[in-house]
Amino acid sequence: MLGPESALPFKTNVSAVASVSPLGIPVGTLNPSESVTISFQVQVITLPANRMITNIATVTYTSQPDPTRPPVTTTTTTPPITIEVNPNVPNTFIKTANVNSVELGDFITYTLTFTNNGAIPANNVLITDPLPPEVTFYPNSVTVNGVSRPGSNPTIGILIETVNPGESVVVRFIVQVTAEPRNGLIRNTARIRYTLRPDPTKPPIPVDETTEPNIIPFIGPFVSPNLNCFFNGERFIRRGWNRGC
Template identity: 90%
Template structure:
């Protein structure tokens, strides 16, 4: 009586540690067959469905170290015939692409063959499964997501950024640090950092927020706030955070440090109205000897204070400043002269300052127009860690038509601080 027995075994070989795998590493599989029977095994085909979490490396199949181009274990690798005591070794490689839910890669193949113990009868077909191999995948994986609590903001608004990630791997991730270089146009709000809703005083995303260790399936949520202080380029705030961490997939090798970044988060900034500086007059025309009250109005429409505000008005030659006529927000400023400069110091966001002073028309202007332009200079400091920014602007020209000749009565006139008084009548300007 003839007997047939095909002995086989499957061996998984990992170059550095046969007991485990890591993601993005090549895993060679080896299937060894031996005919331990007394008659040939024919039409041998080895089939191996590639396990979940891996992908087959094309042209990696060898039979007894001889390359088998285009062969693929998923569709079957033909061996042809093995004589008694003859053996064959089939190898191929896969790439570990993801972590299976179980954290392990399981693999099992099948070997089919035929043998014919009785020449007078049809061949016998046999399919034998290979032993199942179970290999743990050691990897620490975090995939961060960054969000903002607003999609559209204005200068002066506050944005809360949130970074969330979980250890989706099978081993701890240690020494986690989150760094976020703040985007242009924003300023970090001190002591606004929280980790899992717990405040972290003095933490700063620009220098790194220390998280520590995350075990498998643990997660962390980091939040912090910034203020929009200026209009950024293209009116868009674009922000990316980076996370640096360490893991040790192979205990026999040094730890591995990795840095990954979040997908960009974008917030649109609506442009505020710029700071305004306007000059007006209380008359539409003037004669020789008339008095004109000029009004200068500066409004801070921004989100930060305007400091060291200095307003000057180089008066045209046809008018003369009337001494002690300057008022600032209705308060007299004796001794102040607009041609020298009126110091306001600070104008906070949303505030306005109104300056008034009086001039007298003392000469006929060239071209028949009294043309006057005022100037304002101040500093802004959107970033406390950087030097202030200087601003130098002028108002739109104020133009008053001159009407002449005009002879005014020869009357005595004096200014009492709020009005001009002429003998014979009381006239206000």
């Protein structure tokens, strides 16, 4: 007997017997001194109210100590096993920058890292980054796990599709500081949306998360932004020789 049933869907893994279920697992006849070991898997798909899952197994069998009398049916239960469900192992989504402070015209490389810490795939992963008005996105600077994504734009969304359990995806892109922030700080938060489907018989569960704000101090000096440089998808190139990139 599994409990609570709403938290534990049964998955068959009992000596490769595909027809078994929590309703009963027949094991046949056991002779004196013989034993049988049954193993199976369940998956936690909801958080119990008290964060504890208690499971009790029951065995029912017949024996006939006296051949002249009818068989005797006996039911025995195991001691309860209680397991605590830890809800504090979420997937992680982090945003970092390659600089600690900036001046007008500086370039910033943002890195977004999503790690699937769970036991099921994260599907339809979409990462967006609504950039603050003080920076300008450099076209064709997006990479996903080191592979260039020409035409991708973080403000529109970068589709990753599926991130399997234990996998990470790293998105990088470049922006240039083109305006002075009013409060002296460039603040930026990225967003990730995906779906989880712990129970194939039920609809996917949507997840919508954001990173902690990434904050970069603006220190000046107050000069015109370096707009003589452009990004060709691989490196920065100067349009003229009067300024460096």
